Amino acid sequence: MINKTCPTVAEAVADIPDGATVMVGGFGASGSPIELLHALIDHGARELTVINNNTGNGEVGLAALIGNGQVRKMICSFPRSSQSKVFPKLYREGKIELEIVPQGTLAERIRVAGAGIPAFYTPTTVGTVLAEGKEVREFDGRQYVLEPWLKADFALIKCEVADRLGNLTYNKTARNFSPLMCMAATTTIVQARKLVARGGIDPESVITPGIFVNRIVEVSEPVHEDTLIAAERSYP
Amino acid sequence: MINKTCPTVAEAVADIPDGATVMVGGFGASGSPIELLHALIDHGARELTVINNNTGNGEVGLAALIGNGQVRKMICSFPRSSQSKVFPKLYREGKIELEIVPQGTLAERIRVAGAGIPAFYTPTTVGTVLAEGKEVREFDGRQYVLEPWLKADFALIKCEVADRLGNLTYNKTARNFSPLMCMAATTTIVQARKLVARGGIDPESVITPGIFVNRIVEVSEPVHEDTLIAAERSYP
Amino acid sequence: MSTGWTREQMAARAAQDIPDGSYVNLGIGIPELVAKFVPEGREFIYHTENGMLGMGPPPADDERDLDLMNAGKKYVTALPGASYFHHADSFSMIRGGHIDVCVLGTMQVSANGDIANWSTGAPDAIPAVGGAMDLVQGVKNIFVITQHTTRDGEPKLIEKCAYPLTGVGVVSRIFTDLAVVDITPKGFQVVELAPGIGFDEVQQKTGTAILPPT
Amino acid sequence: MSTGWTREQMAARAAQDIPDGSYVNLGIGIPELVAKFVPEGREFIYHTENGMLGMGPPPADDERDLDLMNAGKKYVTALPGASYFHHADSFSMIRGGHIDVCVLGTMQVSANGDIANWSTGAPDAIPAVGGAMDLVQGVKNIFVITQHTTRDGEPKLIEKCAYPLTGVGVVSRIFTDLAVVDITPKGFQVVELAPGIGFDEVQQKTGTAILPPT
Numbered sequence: 067m068i069n070k071t072c073p074t075v076a077e078a079v080a081d082i083p084d085g086a087t088v089m090v091g092g093f094g095a096s097g098s099p100i101e102l103l104h105a106l107i108d109h110g111a112r113e114l115t116v117i118n119n120n121t122g123n124g125e126v127g128l129a130a131l132i133g134n135g136q137v138r139k140m141i142c143s144f145p146r147s148s149q150s151k152v153f154p155k156l157y158r159e160g161k162i163e164l165e166i167v168p169q170g171t172l173a174e175r176i177r178v179a180g181a182g183i184p185a186f187y188t189p190t191t192v193g194t195v196l197a198e199g200k201e202v203r204e205f206d207g208r209q210y211v212l213e214p215w216l217k218a219d220f221a222l223i224k225c226e227v228a229d230r231l232g233n234l235t236y237n238k239t240a241r242n243f244s245p246l247m248c249m250a251a252t253t254t255i256v257q258a259r260k261l262v263a264r265g266g267i268d269p270e271s272v273i274t275p276g277i278f279v280n281r282i283v284e285v286s287e288p289v290h291e292d293t294l295i296a297a298e299r300s301y302p
Numbered sequence: 303m304i305n306k307t308c309p310t311v312a313e314a315v316a317d318i319p320d321g322a323t324v325m326v327g328g329f330g331a332s333g334s335p336i337e338l339l340h341a342l343i344d345h346g347a348r349e350l351t352v353i354n355n356n357t358g359n360g361e362v363g364l365a366a367l368i369g370n371g372q373v374r375k376m377i378c379s380f381p382r383s384s385q386s387k388v389f390p391k392l393y394r395e396g397k398i399e400l401e402i403v404p405q406g407t408l409a410e411r412i413r414v415a416g417a418g419i420p421a422f423y424t425p426t427t428v429g430t431v432l433a434e435g436k437e438v439r440e441f442d443g444r445q446y447v448l449e450p451w452l453k454a455d456f457a458l459i460k461c462e463v464a465d466r467l468g469n470l471t472y473n474k475t476a477r478n479f480s481p482l483m484c485m486a487a488t489t490t491i492v493q494a495r496k497l498v499a500r501g502g503i504d505p506e507s508v509i510t511p512g513i514f515v516n517r518i519v520e521v522s523e524p525v526h527e528d529t530l531i532a533a534e535r536s537y538p
Numbered sequence: 539m540s541t542g543w544t545r546e547q548m549a550a551r552a553a554q555d556i557p558d559g560s561y562v563n564l565g566i567g568i569p570e571l572v573a574k575f576v577p578e579g580r581e582f583i584y585h586t587e588n589g590m591l592g593m594g595p596p597p598a599d600d601e602r603d604l605d606l607m608n609a610g611k612k613y614v615t616a617l618p619g620a621s622y623f624h625h626a627d628s629f630s631m632i633r634g635g636h637i638d639v640c641v642l643g644t645m646q647v648s649a650n651g652d653i654a655n656w657s658t659g660a661p662d663a664i665p666a667v668g669g670a671m672d673l674v675q676g677v678k679n680i681f682v683i684t685q686h687t688t689r690d691g692e693p694k695l696i697e698k699c700a701y702p703l704t705g706v707g708v709v710s711r712i713f714t715d716l717a718v719v720d721i722t723p724k725g726f727q728v729v730e731l732a733p734g735i736g737f738d739e740v741q742q743k744t745g746t747a748i749l750p751p752t
Numbered sequence: 753m754s755t756g757w758t759r760e761q762m763a764a765r766a767a768q769d770i771p772d773g774s775y776v777n778l779g780i781g782i783p784e785l786v787a788k789f790v791p792e793g794r795e796f797i798y799h800t801e802n803g804m805l806g807m808g809p810p811p812a813d814d815e816r817d818l819d820l821m822n823a824g825k826k827y828v829t830a831l832p833g834a835s836y837f838h839h840a841d842s843f844s845m846i847r848g849g850h851i852d853v854c855v856l857g858t859m860q861v862s863a864n865g866d867i868a869n870w871s872t873g874a875p876d877a878i879p880a881v882g883g884a885m886d887l888v889q890g891v892k893n894i895f896v897i898t899q900h901t902t903r904d905g906e907p908k909l910i911e912k913c914a915y916p917l918t919g920v921g922v923v924s925r926i927f928t929d930l931a932v933v934d935i936t937p938k939g940f941q942v943v944e945l946a947p948g949i950g951f952d953e954v955q956q957k958t959g960t961a962i963l964p965p966t
Contacts, residue, residue, distance in 0.1 A: 068773045068795050093588045093625075094611040096604065119625075144668040147611065154664055166665045169587065170629030170672030177626040178422070181840075182847030182890055184441035186414070186422040188633065189675040193652075193706035196671065205420035205450070214441070231797070231806075231833045235506065238622055239589050240605040245624040249844060265832025270471065271507045272835035273624075275805050277775050277797070277850050290604045304559045304581050329802045329839075330825040332818065355839075380882040383825065390878055402879045405801065406843030406886030413840040417626075418633030418676055424847065425889040429866075429920035432885065467583070467592075467619045474836055475803050476819040481838045485630060501618025508621035509838075511591050513561050513583070513636050526818045 070232045071261065072281045075105035078255045082111045082220055085138075089176070089221040089247040090118040090128055094147065095291035097240035099224035099257050100127045102283075104301050106222070107131055113138045117176070117218060119169060119243060121145045121153035125300035127291050132156065134302070139163035141216070143172050149295060168196065171213055173246055179215035180249020180278070188213055221251030224288065225274070228258035229265070232279030233272045241273065248278040257285040306468045307497065308517045311341035314491045318347045318456050321374075325412070325457040325483040326354040326364055330383065331527035333476035335460035335493050336363045338519075340537050342458070343367055349374045353412070353454060355405060355479060357381040357389035361536035363527050368392065370538075375399035377452070379408050385531060404432065407449055409482060415451035416485025416514070424449055457487030460524065461510070464494035465501070468515030469508045477509065484514040493521040542715040542732040548683050550575035551730075552641055552713045555681070560638040561585055561631075563673060566610045568683045569641040585637055587669045589628045592620025609669065632669070633676040640677035642670070644684050646699040649725035649746050651709040653682065654701035667704075674705030686714035686743050695719065695726055696745030716740050724749060756929040756946040762897050764789035765944075766855055766927045769895070774852040775799055775845075777887060780824040782897045783855040797833075799851055801883045803842045806834030823883065846883070847890040854891035856884070858898050860913040863939035863960050865923040867896065868915035881918075888919030900928035900957050909933065909940055910959030930954050938963060 072078045079102060082088065088106075092098035107130055114137050121140055122129030131137060133152040145153055145164060156162040167175065168190050178186055187210035191197040201212040223244045225234040234256060236244060248254045261284040308314045315338060318324065324342075328334035343366055350373050357376055358365030367373060369388040381389055381400060392398040403411065404426050414422055423446035427433040437448040459480045461470040470492060472480060484490045497520040543551060549571035556562060556572075558580040564570050573595070576582055584593040586608040593608060594615035602613045631637055644655040653674055656667045674680055684694055695712065711729075712719040717740050718730040726748040728740055737750045757765060763785035770776060770786075772794040778784050787809065790796055798807040800822040807822060808829035815829075822828045845851055858869040867888055870881045888894055901907055909926065925943075926933040931954045932944040940962040942954055951964045 068797065093609075094607060096588075096607045096611075144666045146664050146666050157664055158662065164665070166667055168667050168671040169625070169669035170633055170676075173625035173629050174417070174419070177844075180848045180850075181410070181844035182849060183410070183422050183424055184444075184446055186419050188419055190633065190672045192675065194671060194703045196667065208420075210420055229833055233833060233835055236622075237605040238506075238603060238616070239586070239607050241622055241624050242589050243625045246626050249848065249850075267833075267835075268507075269804075269806070269830055269834040269836050270474075270509075271504075272837075273506075275835040275837060275841075275845075276833070277799070277805055277845055292604060304583065329823075330821060332802075332821045332825075380880045382878050382880050393878055394876065400879070402881055404881050404885040405839070405883035406847055406890075409839035409843050410847075413630075416634045416636075417630035418635060426847065426886045428889065430885060430917045432881065465619055469619060469621055472836075473819040474817060474830070475800070475821050477836055477838050478803050479839045482840050485634060485636075503619075503621075505590075505592070505616055505620040505622050508623075511621040511623060511627075511631075512619070513585070513591055513631055528818060 069230045070279060070282050071230050072283050075101050075257065075283050075285065076108065078281045078283045079105045079109050082106060082109060084111050085113045086111060086219045087115040089218040089251050090116055091223040091244035091247050093119050093242040095123060097224050097242050097244055098127050098291050099222045100289050100291055101285045102222040102255060102257050103127045103131055107134050107302055112136050115139045115141065117141045117216065119143050120147060121150055123147060123149040123291060124295035125152060126294040130301040132162065137162060139165065141165040141167060143167055143169040166196065173243060175213055175216035176243065176246040176250045179217040180246065183215060185212055185214045187211065216250065218251040219253065221247040221254045223248055223254060223256045225256050225258050227260045227262055227267060228256060228282045229262050229267055231264060232276030232282060233267050234274035234279060235267060235271060236273055245274045248274045253280045254278055255281045257283050257288065259286060259288060305466045306516060306518050307466050308519050311337050311493065311519050311521065312344060314517045314519045315341045315345050318342060318345060320347050321349045322347060322455040323351040325454040325487050326352055327459040327480035327483050329355050329478040331359060333460050333478050333480055334363050334527050335458045336525050336527060337521045338458040338491060338493050339363045339367055343370050343538055348372045351375045351377065353377045353452065355379050356383060357386055359383060359385040359527060360531035361388060362530040366537040368398065373398060375401065377401040377403060379403055379405040402432065409479060411449055411452035412479065412482040412486045415453040416482065419451060421448055421450045423447065454487040455489065457483040457490045459484055459490060459492045461492050461494050463496045463498055463503055464492060464518045465498050465503055467500060468512030468518060469503050470510035470515060471503060471507060472509055481510045484510045489516045490514055491517045493519050493524065495522060495524060542735050546571055548713050548715060551718065552681055552683055553577060555711065556582060556639050561636065563587065563637050563640040563677060565642040567643045569643055572641050585631060587628050587632065589623050589625060590616065590620060592617045629672055632672050635676060635678055637677045639679045639681060640673045641681045641683055644682045645694065645701050647682055647695055647709055647712055648699045649697055651707040651721040652699050653704045653709050654699040656704045657702045659702045670704050674708040680709045682709050682712045684712065684714055686716045693743055693745030716743065756949050760785055762927050762929060765932065766895055766897055767791060769925065770796060770853050775850065777801065777851050777854040777891060779856040781857045783857055786855050799845060801842050801846065803837050803839060804830065804834060806831045843886055846886050849890060849892055851891045853893045853895060854887045855895045855897055858896045859908065859915050861896055861909050861923055861926055862913045863911055865921040865935040866913050867918045867923050868913035870918045871916045873916045884918050888922040894923045896923050896926045898926065898928055900930045907957055907959030930957065
């Protein structure tokens with residue numbers, strides 16, 4: 067019987083090795099898998115390459131993982147925001163690497179990695195410094211830049227509802243990059259607010275089909291990054 | 303006020319000119335927009351290039367459009383089936399052109415056309431006659447073929463539920479190519495089994511957001527290709 | 539010298555040029571104000587690149603949904619007829635030319651429509667591009683709302699951008715506190731002057747030649 | 753000479769080699785029979801490339817849903833836990849290597865794993881490829897179920913395919929009426945003989961050298 071559920075977040079992330087590439091779902095605070103991130107801090111894997119749109123906020127979740135010195139390199143579109151302090155400090159000290167990828171290119175590079183497409187052409191960045199060193203080619207009289215797929219060893223994802231087969235739904239704009247990351251990672255680990263019986267999700271409304279998911283942990287009352295920051299919390 | 307509804311299928315297709323490229327949703331009989339196809343037969347536009355996975359069945363719908371001499375060229379993955387007679391006859395007589403595209407490449411070429419990506423690399427067809435004359439390139443030690451986007455002037459789509467903004471849901475496997483074609487056509491024309499008030503579709507369950515849709519006609523009791531064929535019907 | 543248009547008036551003026559039924563993406567800052575000035579009888583549908591069409595105004599503080607944010611990471615609402623989608627679909631809308639109008643702030647705009655609004659290029663700056671480069675390449679009409687000059691009085695409409703570019707030749711129209719300016723094959727072209735503003739003042743505060751209203 | 757395995761027995765034998773929990777795509781014809789022989793205690797999830805995971809058996813005639821078909825355009829059912837998706841997502845599952853096993857019929861297979869199952873290349877044939885080329889390139893394990901020879905007794909396992917290829921070097925294992933055959937760096941390798949079938953018969957009916965069971 068297929069049963070992808072896992073009893074604890076600790077067990078779910080236990081085999082992430084040093085040096086792994088890890089995609090982390092979420093756009094800013096919405097959709098950030100805080101419990102899985104904190105489990106990864108407890109687990110302690112280091113030298114990670116992390117892919118997320120941002121670099122976390124305050125001193126919890128992704129920012130705490132970075133602050134704990136576990137991240138060698140960030141791949142993201144927007145590494146600073148009003149409440150991000152940890153990454154900017156380490157970056158200015160030369161203690162963390164950064165690869166900047168435009169948001170839409172980041173999304174599509176992740177999607178095609180899951181779709182078996184090694185590269186595609188996009189108009190984004192043509193004529194800018196971010197296109198330097200990249201192949202530029204003309205189609206139908208317009209210039210485009212070649213961009214490669216972006217894969218990961220693991221993805222850490224927060225969803226709303228899951229079943230034991232790994233079918234997922236999300237809540238509102240917390241969806242963002244998560245369905246794409248589920249496709250692009252070798253091992254996709256999901257924290258679900260609610261685990262339902264097989265058949266408990268309408269087949270028409272499944273956003274991530276179970277084929278893209280490997281492990282599911284129920285975290286029925288997830289903390290929200292913004293709530294933790296408002297309370298000036300830090301982790302560990 | 304945004305209102306994309308259109309009173310009749312005849313008005314919905316009235317501006318499709320001779321020589322247009324028209325995508326037609328559906329996979330075999332499921333999801334085929336029979337009423338819109340019959341309206342296009344009544345309308346009479348000729349020299350069309352039609353993009354569909356197949357070439358229709360029996361003497362109704364897409365097969366009838368072809369049989370009526372309105373189609374100059376078919377772009378599809380599988381032009382013959384047990385009940386397709388019209389296309390094979392015209393093809394053998396040299397009266398219709400055919401471009402064969404593998405099914406997954408067809409789907410992705412349509413998707414990227416809607417996504418502003420002019421070309422992508424795929425492993426499909428490497429080493430086969432269908433890759434002849436195409437650019438082959440190696441990524442990470444494996445060979446891939448370059449495939450271009452596939453756009454259309456119009457898309458004819460059948461959906462289950464629509465609102466006046468053009469948000470759509472589909473029914474089961476009748477979904478198939480339709481959400482992709484909505485993205486790739488300049489003008490997307492939809493027949494909906496049910497038109498509901500704005501807000502009548504759960505925002506989490508919208509499959510085609512209204513931005514991809516131009517016209518909606520309510521066809522509350524659509525005929526099904528298989529039913530027409532079982533009744534040995536033909537059109538006109 | 540007159541003070542020209544206020545921030546609100548610039549936003550209201552830009553809103554006048556957005557056709558009924560447009561799909562619109564609003565950048566952070568003054569562009570966000572456009573939503574307050576939708577002309578009578580028109581309906582716009584707002585896209586936010588983190589995955590929603592049909593974005594509504596900010597909620598009351600006690601009605602916030604922590605999972606409902608816009609691309610600026612501010613809490614928003616969803617109007618009837620909204621839809622949620624993932625980032626690849628959201629940027630397909632952008633890159634694929636489905637969004638009608640994007641209104642952006644900027645640091646510099648050049649006479650050929652280049653825009654520089656993501657980085658000063660300073661050595662100690664942390665680069666952060668977000669969706670800006672996708673938007674300027676993909677959206678059909680790129681509108682810019684900006685003060686005509688910097689706080690220090692330096693022109694922002696110039697011959698050639700000094701800062702790193704966001705996109706090349708992408709801007710169609712600029713709404714400043716002094717004027718509405720089009721990018722034309724001949725360069726900057728004043729379309730309309732703010733009440734009480736003379737063309738000479740606009741030329742003086744522009745970093746290159748600008749054509750007077752016709 | 754023995755008759756070897758029946759169609760059902762070939763399908764049942766193939767099913768034995770599919771691990772529990774696999775995502776499986778079954779081609780038209782004998783491969784479809786695999787679903788009837790899932791070994792005790794295992795669960796497979798069936799993918800159909802027209803847009804569903806969790807495909808179930810055919811419905812009773814009076815319980816058909818005209819909008820619920822498989823890739824062979826036959827009416828099917830959906831099991832609890834099924835999901836529907838569009839064609840691009842469906843072929844992302846295939847091309848992206850997410851499907852574990854695909855079981856296909858074939859016209860010819862070569863000793864290096866080339867497969868030819870979409871066209872005879874005859875001048876008057878109407879080409880029709882469907883999803884075959886995507887499946888053979890994308891799915892992790894390509895299993896083939898086929899009679900060892902054509903109806904005319906011609907070998908289907910040969911040194912080099914004569915018909916136009918579907919894919920190059922993609923097949924991993926072949927289930928025929930006579931034997932289970934692996935594609936190895938040394939060519940065809942018999943893994944198991946059908947009851948009552950001798951290796952000499954298999955070699956005789958194979959169009960090139962085939963290694964005996966070890």
